[in-house]
Structure formats: C-alpha cells, structure tokens
Amino acid sequence: MEPLIQITHEPLDREALVASITHSGIGGIVVFEGVVRDNARGKQVRYLEYDVYPEMAIQQIRAIITEAEKRWGVDRVAVAHRIGRLEIGETSVVVVVATPHRAEAFDACRYIIDTLKTTVPIWKKEVATNGEEWVEG
Amino acid sequence: MKIHMRYFASFREITGQNEEILTVYEGTSVAEVRSLLLTHYPRLQTIMERSACAVNHGYVPADTTLHEGDEVVFIPPVGGGTLPSQEYPLWSH
Numbered sequence: 001m002e003p004l005i006q007i008t009h010e011p012l013d014r015e016a017l018v019a020s021i022t023h024s025g026i027g028g029i030v031v032f033e034g035v036v037r038d039n040a041r042g043k044q045v046r047y048l049e050y051d052v053y054p055e056m057a058i059q060q061i062r063a064i065i066t067e068a069e070k071r072w073g074v075d076r077v078a079v080a081h082r083i084g085r086l087e088i089g090e091t092s093v094v095v096v097v098a099t100p101h102r103a104e105a106f107d108a109c110r111y112i113i114d115t116l117k118t119t120v121p122i123w124k125k126e127v128a129t130n131g132e133e134w135v136e137g
Numbered sequence: 138m139k140i141h142m143r144y145f146a147s148f149r150e151i152t153g154q155n156e157e158i159l160t161v162y163e164g165t166s167v168a169e170v171r172s173l174l175l176t177h178y179p180r181l182q183t184i185m186e187r188s189a190c191a192v193n194h195g196y197v198p199a200d201t202t203l204h205e206g207d208e209v210v211f212i213p214p215v216g217g218g219t220l221p222s223q224e225y226p227l228w229s230h
Contacts, residue, residue, distance in 0.1 A: 051145050051146045051149070052145070053143070053145050053191075053212070055194050056195075056210070059194050059195070117215070118215065120215060121145065121210075121212050122215060123145060123146035123147075123215060134146050134147045134150075134213065136215065
C-alpha cells in the first residue's frame with residue numbers, strides 16, 4: 001500500500017495518522033512523535049521555524065520508506081512533518097509504522113526518523129531569547 | 138542556457154529571494170554554479186562549504202553537468218551536519 005506522506009502548515013493529527021494505517025493484519029504499531037523543546041545548547045528557545053524543499057522532501061521520504069520496506073518488510077507507514085512556525089510543545093514530526101510483529105516496527109521507525117533527520121531537506125530555525133539561527137537537526 | 142535556482146533556509150535569507158533564473162554556458166557544472174553564486178553573494182561562503190547540491194530533486198556530486206531548464210538547489214546541512222554519502226543507495230538516482 002502507498003505510504004502516507006504529509007508536509008503541512010497545519011497541526012499534526014497523530015490519531016488520524018495511526019488510524020490511516022491500521023488494519024486487521026498488523027500486530028504492532030510504533031509511533032514516534034517529535035515535539036518542540038524550550039531549550040537548545042544552553043539557549044532559551046522561543047519558537048521554531050521550519051522550512052522545506054517540498055518536492056524533494058517528499059521524494060526523499062518516499063525513498064527512505066521504500067528502503068525500510070525492503071529491510072524490515074514494513075507493512076504500512078505514515079510520515080507527517082509540520083512546517084512554518086511551531087511553538088514550544090507542538091508536534092513537528094510524526095512517524096507511524098505498522099508491521100505484523102513488533103521488533104520490525106521499532107527498528108523501521110528508528111531508521112525512518114534517523115534517516116529523515118539527516119537527509120530530508122527540511123530546515124529548522126531556532127528563535128531564541130538571544131537571537132536566531134538555522135540549525136542542524 | 139538557463140537554469141532555475143531555488144533558495145531555502147539560510148540561502149533564501151542571504152540571497153534575499155526564493156528563486157532566480159541564471160543564464161550559464163552549455164556544459165556548466167554544479168561546481169561552476171557554486172563559484173558563480175559566491176561571486177554574486179559572497180556571504181554564502183561559509184554555508185556553501187557545508188552544503189550539498191540537488192538537481193531536479195536528487196542529490197548529485199559537484200562535477201555533475203547541468204542542462205537547460207535544470208532545477209538546482211544547494212542544500213545546507215539538515216541534521217547532525219552529515220552530508221549524504223555517495224555510496225549510500227538512497228542517493229543514487
């Protein structure tokens with residue numbers, strides 16, 4: 001089944017993402033949710049701004065999911081990333097992986113979020129109390 | 138020939154625009170566009186050294202030859218400062 005890939009300015013809906021990949025053949029679902037933290041490297045973060053190269057990001061996420069399917073036989077995947085301004089505590093990214101058995105779901109979810117963070121063209125600007133900068137990761 | 142540059146994140150802020158069309162010689166490489174941009178926007182120097190390049194939505198090496206209408210984007214580090222490895226299957230295209 002085609003993975004669900006979403007890049008949006010709107011708040012992410014974890015429950016809807018989980019529901020979108022749930023069916024009777026799966027034995028486990030692992031959800032990773034990334035949220036905006038109020039501090040980074042000793043700075044007090046006020047909010048974050050995410051920027052994206054949308055066409056390429058979607059293509060790269062699709063390639064990561066294809067690799068996860070090959071390695072772990074993942075059954076269904078949903079990946080959603082929010083862009084624009086995000087406040088402290090808001091969800092920036094959700095990865096949902098469903099597999100027949102749990103071990104593969106954990107491994108595949110970890111692989112997808114780790115690879116996404118290092119290779120998908122989505123950038124984060126930290127706006128802190130003492131200035132702002134584009135940061136890595 | 139003409140190529141289509143798009144700018145994101147720090148590139149957008151330094152160039153002050155989302156995109157521009159550049160006219161370059163036939164057979165121009167990614168590395169040559171990199172140099173050209175640095176003459177237009179010297180403030181890109183630091184971030185450029187740490188950036189990868191994508192042509193038509195896929196990562197490419199610097200010696201890649203460009204063609205009419207190509208979309209070229211320099212990709213500043215997105216996480217952990219790791220640039221995509223050429224050997225890694227995800228980045229072949």
